Amino acid sequence: MTAAHPLNLPVRLRAFLHVFLDGPTPSAKTANYHVPGAFRAVVQRLQESLSRTERFEVATAVPSEAGAAGASSFLGASAASLAAREAFNPSLQLARQLKLKLEAEDPASVPRPYSNLMVSVHAVATFKALEDYLKARIGVVPAAASGAAAPAVPASAPDVAAPTTQFSVEFFIGGAPVSRDTTVFGAVYREEQRRRGEGMQPNIWSHVCTVKYRKKAVIERGLRVKLPYPTTLPSTLPADAPSTKILHLLRLLHGLNTRWSEVYTESQASAAGAGIPTRLATLPPSLFANSKLTAKMNRQLDEPLIVASHVLPRWTAAVSRDFSFLVPFETRLVYLQSTAFGYSRSMGRWQAGNGGSGAGGGTGGGGSNDGASPVGRLPRQKVRISRSRIIDSMVKVMELYGTTQALLEVEFFDEVGTGLGPTLEFYSEVCREVRRRGGVPAGGLAGSADDRVFVWRDDTEGAGGEDAKISADPAVAGFINPAMGLFPAPITKEVAASEKGRKILHLFKSLGTFVAKALLDSRIVDMPFSPIFLEMVVGEEEEEESAAERALGPVGRKRAELHLLRHVDPALHTSLLELQKYVVAKREIDSNKALSNAARLSRLAAIKVRDASIDDLCLDFTLPGHSTVELVPGGRDRAVTIDTVEDYVDAVVEMTVGEGVRRQVEAFRKGFDRVFPVEDLRSFSVQEMAILVGGSEDEDWSYETLMDSIKADHGYTSESRTIRSLATMMSTFIPAQRRGFLQFVTGSPKLPIGGFRALSPPLTVVRKNVEGGRKPDDYLPSVMTCVNYLKVPDYSEAGVMRKRFDVAVAEGQGCFHLS
Template structure:
């Protein structure tokens, strides 16, 4: 994990991973010696967004489309609620993950449907729902991981330079690095620049625009600034060129910089066009439009806090959900979760992790995903093997007598070969039939979704960097500790060793011992409810309670006389993992009050 954060997510993440805020770093002094000295690092920038609980999935689509590529840490708050920071943000990731597992979206394969639950559950874990076979070769866009990875690097360079040069959109006042890699300039009023989102929304009255590639633009401005800086040192009377003048009238040095970055421009065009088309349908219309430089200046000053409210659209009906668009969102969400250290409440199958890691899959991988189909295919192979071993002359073909046709099991319209519903499976082709079923299950039937997932993931950092992990390690990185791993974290000794008590309580306090006793007897559902209550996330890190940052702290919260502690419920500051527990007289009252708080549909408000 340290290597991943140090090599794949930019210099700021690498420094914070290796040194940490307020940590020590190895510094080489002027006399040539090296020693550890305190190193202060600036905080990684935060991008605050305010969203609505009633449209959580559409909120996620807009947030990830606009800020998924950003190196800033996303922080979420909700309309009508006072809570900000870590707690609401963790709950946002939890709610989005839960929403993406709704049965109505039809995104995941389900072996044993449960019509009573709105959420899908598969005993073998989540795996993309299969799409029908495509017999004819269609021309479709494919995503080369290496090319997209290079594109991401180019865009990262543009984003860094964009922040330095101060390039802002005059429509939504965002730094271009926060919204898109494309920049449009009005040909009529040359001072007005627009990101792809504002350009698509037609918020400007003029219709003549020039498309400027941000990578070229930033590189040219940087080269011009460097050139003018060096010239000013030799001739102090010559004023340095500004970023805006460099962009409108590039110097010879900026022209050479533009030419040298032409290859990166072509690489970034694919990602830029995808962002432009996506932003066209998800423009944050609550942001004001501008027609004056003074209002733009004021808005830019406001945007220094990087805070935004999203005006949300109603969620789409399940009948028009595009699987590719949703898996692109899932890819971006998971990558951003890894980057920001947010655990996601997904129970992915090992087969899905193998697809992410580009590991081979075979018939045996079907045993946990779809035992019924697996047993049928294994039985078919066994019948064919026995027939070949006996090889009795004149004996009827036992496989042909099964009346199977060359279609996907259970889907008579899904032909695996041309005219497959009229082609019987026989002793001559049964092995090829099993091979084709497995191939469709793990490759052809999920190709479109996995291409989109890969593309969405690579918008944040290259997915190929995950190949250094084993399957269980990747599961821990994305989802935290599994149920089996967390059992040991809930025993009384582990709770005493990991949870901090302060401000009126100690580990030996009677109330604390009663609390640990109640927690150690929680069911799986109650464990999830407690974690959501105190942290906002239903998962523990792989290190358990010790992995929480900040650590879970329990403090005394008694009311003023004449009120009684039994009249009050426990409360939590989720951002600081602070459980404020009244001094209940016995374990029965404590358990009742705690479970009532856990089971309530809480919101983030000031206490």
């Protein structure tokens, strides 16, 4: 419909929120038209319609109609038996093999046996394994060659001979090139899909696929703020399908349900508006979840060959990213781990979940009893760093190893600890040091406060950014912990171009890689980022962003950014709203064309807010709390007047949440993208992203959960008095005590996603032996953080246990020695 509506969009949205969510009436003259329960009924009816109309197909690696023939001929087992085993344990699909016919494009360039041969290869192996297999055998063309058959290709083929020339191997299926990172299954599956048509289920097990290969000589030589209510449809869904239209409407309703407050920003400066309500009758997130699509998504992610080969149906990406509210957090997390974390992590997750070697173990040894052999072993990268130069070490480690798929393991110089414990402590120590109120050391620890850079906003009373240098003693200043989360301290264009600015941006880039690597390795980052900062880093689709820009317009954009400031610095936001009253009063006077110039100037001079004129405030064009940051050239010497107060408000907002932080956000995003694309996190809300990065703030420390999670061993059972006393003591900890206890036992102050039940290895408590002539009360508890192994003496009473733990937690941190 192209005709303009008589009411603008914000008015219509507020009317909708009034009728369905019990928002305020659009005006004082409007009657109350709220209909209780109407919104719930609409959403429920849409969910029912979606479940009836959606036709999303689940792709399977082994179609039922072809499973018997394929299984019998290639695995030598009965079809019924194989189907039953794979239904019980889908990871057995990883043991399946495909037969390929390898044909050399130029037979004369390779030994005769390899110009045309049949090979058996794991379906989940990549073409890199095929390349390694061939390169070790076709580097030299001998004068005579036998016609012996080639052996099976392992999932990761080792070199058996060094080729005499530098070359790579290119592969083609159906005339199309195949990437070396593609799995054999994925390439063959796509070719069958192309031949049969996307609507047909490919069957790749009943025939031999021809792969051509050839040798190839190797020659050596702006920031956007995410806005609510997306309106564009993903290209992966048919636009004319009824289910797509229902999804579109559900997404709009979900946006209004979760971010309704932003609808009222248009009227906050209007005297006629009803103001911003504090709460509406919103619906719980669970009502927007669709159980049928959740079951389908979980079923689809249970196909290891489909997942590992990146041939998931396109609807899975659309549901996970564009309609993420339809499926729960846990399902979307599995989707992220399966699609964004790389081949080795995907295989490790499957093997860990089905009794094989996993990402956590990383040993690659052993398989299941059903005959599935381990593939995609996860390597480990061990590094040794200096505890006294933790930030410099982090930057260097991220530069060298941040982008690798290897599981990072950290050791400290002059300490004996190794494995999980020191690694977790490395992450927690970096998070701690990067939040020092006195600044972060950049390129060396020695020197004055001028050698340090200020990374985050510090809105604590008495300390703020550059001004905090006057109290840069870490023992006094402590650490930054803003109520609204960590948000970049602003820098000007001139500072960004300086050596100091380059250090700040390089640190942000390293921190981006650090956070992404922690996600990849399932480590918790104890940095409470501002949700707005995370939202800026993730961004949104360019097309969606352009649509939002057009809908808002320049004036709406400024109001949206001012509204955004409320979530970064509430005190500054409140102050700017007071200054906006001067702007509104000035506009009213300027709009009165009947006033003479003298009368206009007189009325402008008389404008007061809370009995103060703008001149009484003695403001200049510097950023509040950051006296060295000038908003305009020479801003320190330029006073804010009634004629420039609007420019001042705009400049403060732009420096705080716009241009002043754009470079830091881009640097962080660039560092993150080195590990995996940050856009893959768009499946999650900012609150869920905070949980992904830093774990849940709402940890379950109840007695029942602790008793279920603690593994009592070697002298204790779950019924032992000491175990029960320990669980009782832990359940009474306040947040600070919880952090200290976890740091002491695990090396990290936060629990992983899933809480105590997700600790790997589980928290194990054993009895600490007592030497002759001494009592258990004389000993402190000790730990092996690498395996979450807590040694507790059999204390005589609970009071003694608490005292001993208080001493151990206080004195047992900051180093790793033999216990």
